[in-house]
Amino acid sequence: MARPLKELLAKLGVQTKNTRLYSQALTHPSYVNEARRHVENYQRLEFMGDAVIQLIITRYIYFKYPAMNEGDLSPLRANLVRTETPASIAKEINLGSYIRLGQGEAKNQGHKRASLLSDVFEALMAACYLDLGLDKTEEILLHLFSDFINEEGMENFLDLKDPKTKLQELVQADKKRSITYRTVSTTGPSNQPEFDVEVLLDDVVLGHGHGLSKKTAEQAAAKDALSKMAKD
Structure with a gap:
């Protein structure tokens, strides 16, 4: 109620x-x-x-x-x-x-x-x-x-440059390494799904993100990764 x-x-x-x-x-x-x-x-x-x-x-x-x-x-x-x-x-x-x-x-x-x-x-x-x-x-x-x-x-x-671009720029110097995004889960009704995504450098998870679209969730994951990298 x-x-x-x-x-x-x-x-x-x-x-x-x-x-x-x-x-x-x-x-x-x-x-x-x-x-x-x-x-x-x-x-x-x-x-x-x-x-x-x-x-x-x-x-x-x-x-x-x-x-x-x-x-x-x-x-x-x-x-x-x-x-x-x-x-x-x-x-x-x-x-x-x-x-x-x-x-x-x-x-x-x-x-x-x-x-x-x-x-x-x-x-x-x-x-x-x-x-x-x-x-x-x-x-x-x-x-x-x-x-x-x-x-x-x-x-x-x-700071209008999107997190995915920033993250890519940080790792692009080493051409042998690559950034990938993986959808971990999808929740909610089919007409309004919500996505949980993680971003990986090679096979190492750098960050997690949640959003109302895969694009938004990926941006959130990249932002989370950048935040964690800044603290290291």
């Missing part, structure tokens, strides 16, 4: 009398299919929430980096708003425990799936926007994004 909505709203600092919007934002389609009454799911709100987050983050980096050109701003924004970031924030605030799921989806641990968490987070931001307006939503969102947009977090995003 989902945790009380008022608990989540208090955690976010949201004061509202329009709880219907937030309930909708936390309602998965599987719950609607099993409900004996008319209930709206989060999908329309998710559609709007994606645009709201894009706008707020775009505005933030536009004014924070006045000398940065469009060619650099675009990948920076893409890195900040990619699925993994909202999913990570959702896990931090335990958003999954507030989502209303159908019995089958709950049994399959849908509330822990990164793609679902990201979708619900976007829907939640849309609910804030429709209820509270852009300025208050921006305040809430930037606070939630604080670990990603603080100085240390932004340094990671500003």
Whole structure:
């Protein structure tokens, strides 16, 4: 059973009398299919929430980096708003425990799936926007994004060369050695799989990564490998 909505709203600092919007934002389609009454799911709100987050983050980096050109701003924004970031924030605030799921989806641990968490987070931001307006939503969102947009977090995003390229460059001097990526496991439903990947130098595992696509998981594995190599 989902945790009380008022608990989540208090955690976010949201004061509202329009709880219907937030309930909708936390309602998965599987719950609607099993409900004996008319209930709206989060999908329309998710559609709007994606645009709201894009706008707020775009505005933030536009004014924070006045000398940065469009060619650099675009990948920076893409890195900040990619699925993994909202999913990570959702896990931090335990958003999954507030989502209303159908019995089958709950049994399959849908509330822990990164793609679902990201979708619900976007829907939640849309609910804030429709209820509270852009300025208050921006305040809430930037606070939630604080670990990603603080100085240390932004340094990671500003380094735009992807981890796979960096790792390859580190080992390419020795042409006898090669970097390979291996999919360890695939979890989740067939239409929204999640991948666990490891990166190897010859036969030695250097790092592990998880992502909503093989490409993302490989990048995460390469990043993990680079982090470990930096500590050695």
